[in-house]
Amino acid sequence: MSDDYAETDAGRREVSVGRSGDGRSGGGAATATRRTALKTIGAAAAGGTLLSGRASAGVPTPRLHTDGKWIRDPQGNEVQLRGMATADPGFYRQYHPKSFEEVLRWATDTDRGWHPNVVRLPITQDSVNEFGIETVVSEFVRPAVDILASRDVYALVDFHLIRPYTQGATETYNSENEDTLDPIDDVMRTFWNAVAPEFADDEHVIYELFNEPTQPAMYGDDEGAWQTWRDAAQPWVDLVREHAPETPIIVGSPRWTSVTHMAPEYPFEGENLIYAAHIYPANGAPSEFDQYYGEPADDVPVVVTEFGWDPAGGSVDQGTTSGWGEPFRQWAEDYANMGWISWCFDDSWAPTFFDSPGEGAASTWTLKDGDDQMGGYIKGWLDETKTDSVPASAVDDSTAPPAPPNPTVSNATEISVDLSWDGVTDEGEAGLSHYTVYLDGERVHEALAGATETTVSGLSPGTTYEFAVTAEDDVGNESDPATVVAETIARDAQQSPYDGPHTLPGRVQAEDFDEGGQGISYTDTSAANQGGATYRDTAVDIGTSAESGYNVGYISTGEWLEYTVQVESAGTRTTRVNVSAGSGGGGTLRISVDGETLATQDVWQTGGWSNWQAIRVGDLDLPEGEHVVRVTADSGAWNFDWIEFGESSGSGDTTAPPAPADLSVTGRSSSSISVEWDGVTDTGGSGLDSYAVHVDGSEVRTVPAGTTSATVEDLSAETRYSVAVSAVDGAGNESAMTSASATTDAAADTTAPSAPANLSVTDTTSASVSVSWDAATDDGSGVDHYVVSLDGSEDGTVPAGTTTATVDGLAADSSYEIGASAVDAAGNASPTVTVAATTDESDGDATAPSAPPNLSVTDTTTSTVALSWDASTDPGGSGVDHYVVSLDGSDEQTVPADTTAATVQGLSIETAYDLAVTAVDGAGNESAAATVTATTAASDDDGSEDDGSDGETPADALVVDDYDGDPGWPSHRNDLDQWCGAGSFANGGGEETGGALVLEYDDGGWFQSQINRDVSDYDTLVFEVSGANGGEESEVLFDMGGVRTMLADVTDDSVGTSTSAVRVDMESTGIDRSSPSVRLNFWQGGSSTLTIEEIRLE
Incomplete structure (x- = not known):
């Protein structure tokens, strides 16, 4: 089939999933009706519900994982992703005559010669803003993911942001531009909190975190x-991974994803x-790509x-196939692990694969297949590599599934039919992969293995069609077709009143809309009457109503109904509508007369789909x-x-006031919601009296005319x-009412x-016991950590994801009781379980080590004493395990065997102390003590008395x-x-030891602790810190x-070898303290160890 694809009203064929009954219509039973004009050959009419597919069963798209620089499938085969991107599905919905489903099927149609193993689905913030994240997920991403699953193609869900990636850069952008960007963290969390869990079980899905971070x-x-x-x-990677533990995540980089070369040296934390x-001719010649894009692929998957x-x-994409495209291919194929996805399988998102007449014309897309054009070249490249794009199946199966029995056409309308079949x-x-639906011999849709019904739409009225269904297994064996023939209903294009014009004043029943059909007297987006009532022969969703006999249900955005009325005399008419909306429902209706809009009205949730409520629209x-x-x-x-x-x-x-404007939610708790609005002025003469506040359609209170805020309680x-x-x-x-929706907080x-x-x-040793347990569950705030106890006393904690622990420092041949309890984020602790x-x-080894020789005091401050000693020896054979430092006869801290220095902190000014150090070997034998006496200093080195900054936190400080x-x-x-973390240190992410964070660095390392609040009330940032070298x-x-x-540029203090305060005057340094997202970052060069005891603001 040619890629010159002519699309006309008669020839455009789209297959869409029909909405299943969700109880939104009326209170009566829904009974399927056979349309009198339906003619079927070889099959009986029957109803059914589409079972939406989730994960692909196909062998070609199993879950991928990373292994060093490789992307592999579960069998260990190396997988190279090769494919293309489409435009944003929301773009097609808003602006383009083609549907994204049609474009996706074209892009993966092997009969047309397209052979990608991955398709990138760019989802823009514009679509999220226009349709809402729930609609984007359910109506765009889910259908696209399922189509690609049925085509055995990986789905790359790309959050297609092109914007600043820090809040500071976002605020700079907002101050310099007319448009305003939302906080970046809110944007990322809104998207991935919805998308990541939804597709976590779809094995063929891959996530792309952030398309192009700019500033x-x-x-x-x-x-x-x-x-x-x-x-x-x-933190965003961690968020996605929390929702989708196994889904591969593709991570971009700054400057429009062009700094890939830093990934091997500073990788993100996490697996897969x-x-x-992102590479275009503006990035240079392919021969120049190795440093920035090629060499990283020697170490990490790219x-x-x-x-x-x-x-x-x-200026970005100008280039030719011979001058840039072919050299790019040669360069890319030099890296056996590098995948590629070309931009863009579209006629408008440049650079494009296709030409079309005019702006997004509906008729013809023509493949750009000239010598120097991209579309045909990419198609050929995919065709030439199709045999090694997907690892061969290890399954030896040449038996096709049986043909699906009982193909049935029902609910024919002028433009669509419902098609169902029995599963096989x-x-x-190999196992069943999917079903394929054909219309007059042309493949139009695939349904996943669990689906046995679909809706074929985009048909012509009064036309006979042959529908066929086949079953295909995971290695591509396809059954014989099961066929059925049906005719759509002819359309009467004349609009006329139903049962005469409706006389006004009076009530018009919703089901008594005009005759004329789809697009003439109504528009209904479903394929047939889902309400089930036999009142009229129509595709409009008429159901039964306990109140008035019938109603129109399943109403969704864009649908409309028209009524011819006879108004007895001109005048102002008090207008009401009787509506209902259950969980997840609600919206806005518009009333127009002869094409002129007279009113709009919010429709709120009324407490149930059958709980009717008359809403006063106005006069x-x-x-x-x-x-x-x-x-x-x-x-x-x-x-x-x-x-x-x-x-x-x-x-x-008789003139009603205008509806309150700009109603917004200003606060909420677990039992209340607060709102405010702009005041209105009454022009009818009687003056504004009050505002009525309603909750879910019921009036709960009034406030006087001068008040423009209210709180509703007892929720x-x-x-x-x-x-x-x-x-x-x-x-x-x-x-008319103005409404806003809000959800109360959790209790x-x-x-x-x-x-x-x-x-x-x-496990046990002579000095330790190791235990494990099954993870606890918590339906509230979530398990935060576990407490491990020894003989009833807390011994330590482990984070929620860890279910093992080792208790050490025990005596040989001794009995102990080990306990474990779970603690949630709210501090609630479970009962402790124990094991003996x-x-x-x-x-x-019964021989103690030698006492540490040459114990001496190396430094004192008003609150610390620093010690050093020479290493002990252990003649018993088990070796020195650690040293114990004691203060006035009580154990104060332990240090590992390879450390011969320690600092004792938290001491009193100008006070004498007895200090001792003993050595303990691997068998638990402890040496005699080496002792020394030391007196803390009377004042700081500069002669001033101690102000509490070393070792004591001022009462009014904000401790980070x-x-x-x-x-x-x-x-x-x-x-x-708030989030904190560190990485790339010699000791990994740092170690919390003895009430301090120890960071060992050697030419690298990063540390960050977020504050995320306004700190304008504080003047000074204080680090209580010491360094190994000073x-x-x-x-x-x-x-x-x-x-x-550099830290040295913003402080007058120095980091010493003993703990002291390093202060940063935030005001004089120019730190923006009003930013809602203040971050602390510092990066190390050189080699040393930094010990941070506290970070605070004073």
Whole structure:
């Protein structure tokens, strides 16, 4: 089939999934009706419900994972992703005559010669803003993912952002441009909180985190730009991974995803991560790509998720196949692990594969297959590599599934039919993959293995078609077709009143819309009457209503109904509509007469799909004579029973006030919602009297005319409510309502997690016991960590994802009781479960090590004493394990065997102390003590008395983190409950030891602790810190509130070898303290160890 694809009204064939019954219509039984004009040959009419597919069963698209620089399938085969991107599905819905489903099927149609193993689905913020994230997920991404599953093609869901990636850069952008960008963290979390869990079980899905991060670009500082990007994006990677533990994630880079070369040196944390590159002719010649895009692929998985060229392109993409495209292919194929995805399978998103006449014309797409054009070249490249794009199946199966029995056509309309069939079981070894639907011999749709019904739409009225269904297994064996013939209904293009014009004033029943059919007297987006009532022969969803006999249900955005009316006399008519909306429903309706809009009205949730409520729209002026009234669903989902045009509301002032504007939610709790609105002015003469506040359609209170805010209380926690406000004048005229929706907060979590199950001993030594347990569950705030106890006393904690622990420092051949309990994020602790354990007998070493020689005091301050000693020896054979430092006879801290120095902190000024050090070997034998006496200093080195900055925190300080283990450093939460983390140090992500964070660095390392609040009330940032060498302030790059420079440049203090305060005057340094997202970053060069005891603001 040619890629010159002519699309006309008669020839355009789209297959869409029909909506299944969700109880939105009426209260009566829904009975399927056979259309009298339906003619079937060889099959009986029957109803059914489409079962939407989830994950592909096909062998060609199993879950991928990374292994070093490779992307592999579960069998270990190397997989190279090769394919193309389409335009945003929302773009097709808003602006393009083609549908994204049609384009996706074309892009993966092997009969047309297209052979990608991956298609990139760019989802823009514009689509999220226009349709809402729930609609984007359910109506765009889900159908696209299922189509690609049925085609055995990987689906790359790309959040197609092109914008600043830090909040600081976002605010700079907003201050310099007329348009305003939302906070970047809110944008990312809104998208991925919806998308990541929805497709976590779809094995053929891959996520692309952020299309092109732009600012800060930091030209000339590739390392700094990458690390700033990683700081911003790591929490988003963690968020996606929390929802989708196994889904591969593709990560971009700053400067429009062009800094890929920093990935091997500073990788993100996490598994199954792939790094993206975007390459166009503006990036240079392919021979120049190795440093930035090729060499990284020697160490990490790399996919070029965008590239392309166009001889007639602009400054970014102008290039030819011979001059740029072919050299790019040669370069890319030099890297056996590098995948590629070309941009763009479209006629308008440049550079494009296709030409079309005019702007997004509906008729013809012509493949750009000239010598120097991209479309034909990419098609050929995919065809030439199709045999190695997908690993061969190990299944030896040549048996096709049986043909699907009982193909049935039902619910024919002028433009669509419902097609169903009985499911089959594959008799071979491969297993069923999907069903294929054909229309007059042309493949139009695939349905996943669990689906046995679909709707074929885009047909012509009064036309006979042959429909066929085949079953295909996972290795491509296709059954014989099962066929059925049916005829669509002829369309009567004449509009006329149903049962005569409706006389006004009076009530018009929703089901009595005009005759004429689809597009003439109504528009209905479903294929047939889902309401099931036999009142009229129509595709409109008429159901039964306990109130008035019938209603129109399943209403969705864009649908409309028209009614011919006869108005007896001109005048103002009080107008009401009777509607219902259950969970997830609600929206906006519009009333127009002869094409002129007279009113719009919010429809809120009424407490159920059968819980009808008459809403007063307001007083509408209707002229005398015959007119056509149209009721349109501007948004949402709701049911419609009747519209009533009554007498005017009375003599004198009959003009209702305008509806309150700009209603917004200003606050909420677990039991209340607060709203505010703009005041209105009454022009009818009686003056504004009050505002009426409604919750889910019921009036709950009024407020006087001068008040423009209210709080509704006694609400249920975690419940979504519609709050509406109307204005009432002195004559009792009431405006239309303006509504806003909000969900109350969750109630406080007071329920403890379940106790850890199956606690057991997994290993013992002469000095330790190791245990494991099954993870606890918590339905509230979630398990935060586990507490491990020894003989009833807490011994330590482990984070929620860890279910093992080792208790050490025990005596040989001794019995202990080990316990474990779960603690949730709200601090609720489960009961402790225990297990008895006995350590092993001593290994025979009964000889203690030598006492540490040459113990001496190396430094003192007003609150610390620093010690050093020479290493002990252990003649017993088990070796020195650690040293114990004692203060006035009590154990104060332990240090590992390879450390011969320690600092004792928290001491009193000018006070004498007895200090001792003993050595302990691997068998638990402890040496005699080496002792020394030391006296703390009387004052600081500068002669001033101690102000509490070393070792004591001022009472009014804001402590960012004091590293006391609560919360624990591995939990990535500081004392402000904000994200913190570190990486690339010699000791990994740092270690929390003895109430301090120890960071060992050697030419690298990053640390960050977020504050995320306004700190304008504080003047000074304080680090309580010490360094192994001293002077580390000259090796630390400090970053906070827009200031990024060496720490030595923003402080007059020095990092010493004993703990002291290093202070940064935030005001004089120019730090922006009003930013809602203040971050602390510092980066190390050189080699040393930094010990941070506390970070605070004073």
